[in-house]
Amino acid sequence: MFGTLLEEALQAMGANRLRSALTMLGMIIGVGAVVLMMAIGQGAQAMVSEAIASMGSNLFIILTGSSTSGGVRMGGGTVPTLTVTDAQAIGELPEIASVAPAYSNIAQVIYGPNNWATSIMGTTPAYFEVRDWHPVSGTVFTDSDVRSATRVIVLGQTVVQNLFGNEDPVGKTVRVKNSPFLVVGVLEPKGQSLDGRDQDDTSMVPLTTAQRQLFGNPFPGMVRFIMAKARSSEAMPRAEKSLIELLRTRHRIRPGQEDDFTVRNLTALAQTAAGTTRTMSVMLGAIASVSLLVGGIGIMNIMLVSVTERTREIGIRLAIGARRQDILLQFLLEALIISLAGSLIGAAIGFAGAWLAASLGGMTVVVTLWSILLAFTVAAAVGIFFGFYPARKAAELRPIEALRYQ
Amino acid sequence: MPPSLIEVVDLVKTYPVGDSGTVPVLHRLNFTIDAGEFVAIMGPSGSGKSTLMNILGCLDIPSDGRYVLNGTDTARLGPDELAALRNRTIGFVFQGFNLLPRKTVEDNVALPLLYAGVGREEREARARKLLEEVGLGHRVGHRPPQLSGGQQQRVAIARALANSPKLILADEPTGNLDTHTSEEIMALFERLNRNEGLTIVLVTHEPDVARHAQRLIHVVDGHIAEDGPVEEILGGVHS
Numbered sequence: 037m038f039g040t041l042l043e044e045a046l047q048a049m050g051a052n053r054l055r056s057a058l059t060m061l062g063m064i065i066g067v068g069a070v071v072l073m074m075a076i077g078q079g080a081q082a083m084v085s086e087a088i089a090s091m092g093s094n095l096f097i098i099l100t101g102s103s104t105s106g107g108v109r110m111g112g113g114t115v116p117t118l119t120v121t122d123a124q125a126i127g128e129l130p131e132i133a134s135v136a137p138a139y140s141n142i143a144q145v146i147y148g149p150n151n152w153a154t155s156i157m158g159t160t161p162a163y164f165e166v167r168d169w170h171p172v173s174g175t176v177f178t179d180s181d182v183r184s185a186t187r188v189i190v191l192g193q194t195v196v197q198n199l200f201g202n203e204d205p206v207g208k209t210v211r212v213k214n215s216p217f218l219v220v221g222v223l224e225p226k227g228q229s230l231d232g233r234d235q236d237d238t239s240m241v242p243l244t245t246a247q248r249q250l251f252g253n254p255f256p257g258m259v260r261f262i263m264a265k266a267r268s269s270e271a272m273p274r275a276e277k278s279l280i281e282l283l284r285t286r287h288r289i290r291p292g293q294e295d296d297f298t299v300r301n302l303t304a305l306a307q308t309a310a311g312t313t314r315t316m317s318v319m320l321g322a323i324a325s326v327s328l329l330v331g332g333i334g335i336m337n338i339m340l341v342s343v344t345e346r347t348r349e350i351g352i353r354l355a356i357g358a359r360r361q362d363i364l365l366q367f368l369l370e371a372l373i374i375s376l377a378g379s380l381i382g383a384a385i386g387f388a389g390a391w392l393a394a395s396l397g398g399m400t401v402v403v404t405l406w407s408i409l410l411a412f413t414v415a416a417a418v419g420i421f422f423g424f425y426p427a428r429k430a431a432e433l434r435p436i437e438a439l440r441y442q
Numbered sequence: 443m444p445p446s447l448i449e450v451v452d453l454v455k456t457y458p459v460g461d462s463g464t465v466p467v468l469h470r471l472n473f474t475i476d477a478g479e480f481v482a483i484m485g486p487s488g489s490g491k492s493t494l495m496n497i498l499g500c501l502d503i504p505s506d507g508r509y510v511l512n513g514t515d516t517a518r519l520g521p522d523e524l525a526a527l528r529n530r531t532i533g534f535v536f537q538g539f540n541l542l543p544r545k546t547v548e549d550n551v552a553l554p555l556l557y558a559g560v561g562r563e564e565r566e567a568r569a570r571k572l573l574e575e576v577g578l579g580h581r582v583g584h585r586p587p588q589l590s591g592g593q594q595q596r597v598a599i600a601r602a603l604a605n606s607p608k609l610i611l612a613d614e615p616t617g618n619l620d621t622h623t624s625e626e627i628m629a630l631f632e633r634l635n636r637n638e639g640l641t642i643v644l645v646t647h648e649p650d651v652a653r654h655a656q657r658l659i660h661v662v663d664g665h666i667a668e669d670g671p672v673e674e675i676l677g678g679v680h681s
Contacts, residue, residue: 356529
């Protein structure tokens with residue numbers, strides 16, 4: 037019985053192809069928009085969470101702060117106030133999992149005929165742990181390299197591409213400031229940071245090597261910044277408080293005096309960014325849903341016209357023994373087919389649009405099964421909801437009146 | 443004596459006019475029709491004969507009085523039970539044929555079977571057989587607009603027969619047909635009545651059509667003016 041009613045519905049739709057197609061268009065646009073917008077929204081979210089993951093989790097960055105000399109405040113980063121011993125002290129805090137001091141500067145790296153200016157960061161092996169950054173080939177340097185200030189270097193992907201092309205850099209020697217450095221490892225790519233910088237355009241050397249041999253630090257033991265990783269995200273607020281207290285004590289800052297360092301909670305920044313993209317994603321979805329609603333109203337409109345136009349046909353069907361539910365089901369099925377077929381085509385177009393946005397527009401898009409399921413469920417609900425009223429109107433016609441209708 | 447197929451007791455039908463007024467169309471009709479009868483209902487335009495027909499066909503409901511069909515008082519039935527009566531007990535033939543123009547002749551005939559829940563193969567087989575019986579076995583794949591009026595009415599009769607009803611109701615079945623075709627259609631009705639024992643009630647205003655029946659009910663202004671054998675009321679054969 038259901039199968040034959042389905043056939044009846046299809047036949048009725050085939051009888052008025054242009055109208056069925058136009059009604060379907062409303063659903064196609066609605067579902068297409070929802071799928072595409074959700075793909076873009078989720079793409080943005082994925083991009084942000086990728087950037088967060090690439091940064092490392094539960095991260096603090098402690099920057100050298102401003103000093104005040106004779107009432108003149110010098111601004112952030114002007115005075116080298118952080119030392120390697122500060123870093124060691126931070127590492128002993130119970131909330132901190134690992135800590136890495138860093139001293140970086142820009143220098144020219146030369147390999148054969150190629151050269152490339154990049155950031156050279158002197159740090160300890162803990163840095164790779166803090167940033168959750170692993171080599172794709174070779175290894176990173178060790179604590180003993182830091183102790184003996186060996187001339188080894190770990191390269192980021194961008195540096196490798198600019199200096200070596202397709203060659204394997206591990207075991208080769210590059211020159212930095214006229215000193216030869218042995219390339220011991222190449223890091224995995226990290227991509228862009230949240231603020232759009234290329235995180236791979238960097239290289240690392242042991243901290244002591246940078247301080248003593250490359251940049252001739254006037255204050256021995258000074259570092260530019262310290263990265264610290266908390267044990268867990270719950271421990272972040274406590275860790276931040278302990279950090280500040282510790283450094284104030286160590287730097288002999290009296291109560292009421294300004295800090296001579298700055299502690300930044302990178303995870304909090306990242307979460308703000310994630311929240312923003314989530315809001316954007318929800319808004320895109322909401323706007324697209326409006327078109328789905330408009331499509332549904334289009335279905336109702338056409339079905340009402342169709343019921344009026346086919347009143348006589350309904351009368352004939354009732355006269356030869358169709359029950360109300362037969363008529364109801366037939367019109368409901370028609371609405372459902374229009375909305376489901378529309379959503380199928382719409383989902384395909386949404387896919388295609390997402391693919392185009394990704395390949396031509398260079399956008400990150402994520403099409404999830406969930407977004408398609410949602411679009412289908414909503415489409416079916418729209419079909420039933422907006423199809424029910426016209427269908428019931430048809431089913432409740434009185435046979436004699438329907439037959440007399442001209 | 444077996445109970446009558448149709449029993450009409452004090453049947454009244456009024457139509458609402460304006461806000462509260464009503465216009466009576468049928469005044470307290472009483473008659474019975476037995477299984478196997480071939481009855482013509484005659485009357486001038488506006489006499490209420492079509493209204494009576496619609497009530498007999500369960501397409502409309504009486505305002506007062508009882509209509510008992512095949513032992514069931516129709517006043518007690520809900521819409522679905524009335525639909526079942528229209529589907530299985532009654533076969534309706536209309537003046538305007540009332541076929542679905544987009545469906546093939548075969549699908550039109552099979553439609554009552556569909557609503558009776560008969561499977562596809564059986565539907566098709568039965569529709570073909572019925573179309574052969576009314577002489578349209580070669581036209582199964584055509585659509586109604588491609589057929590002549592007489593052929594369309596034959597399709598409608600085949601459709602009315604689909605669920606082997608006890609009663610065929612025909613409302614001016616020859617009203618849109620020429621004399622020759624009318625004779626053919628009436629001959630088909632006579633054959634169905636004689637060979638299959640089908641009860642046939644038809645409405646007409648033409649004495650020549652009514653003459654094919656055995657009994658004649660003459661309705662004038664919502665009253666039964668005469669009820670008896672056709673020959674007695676219309677007199678001998680003419681034209």
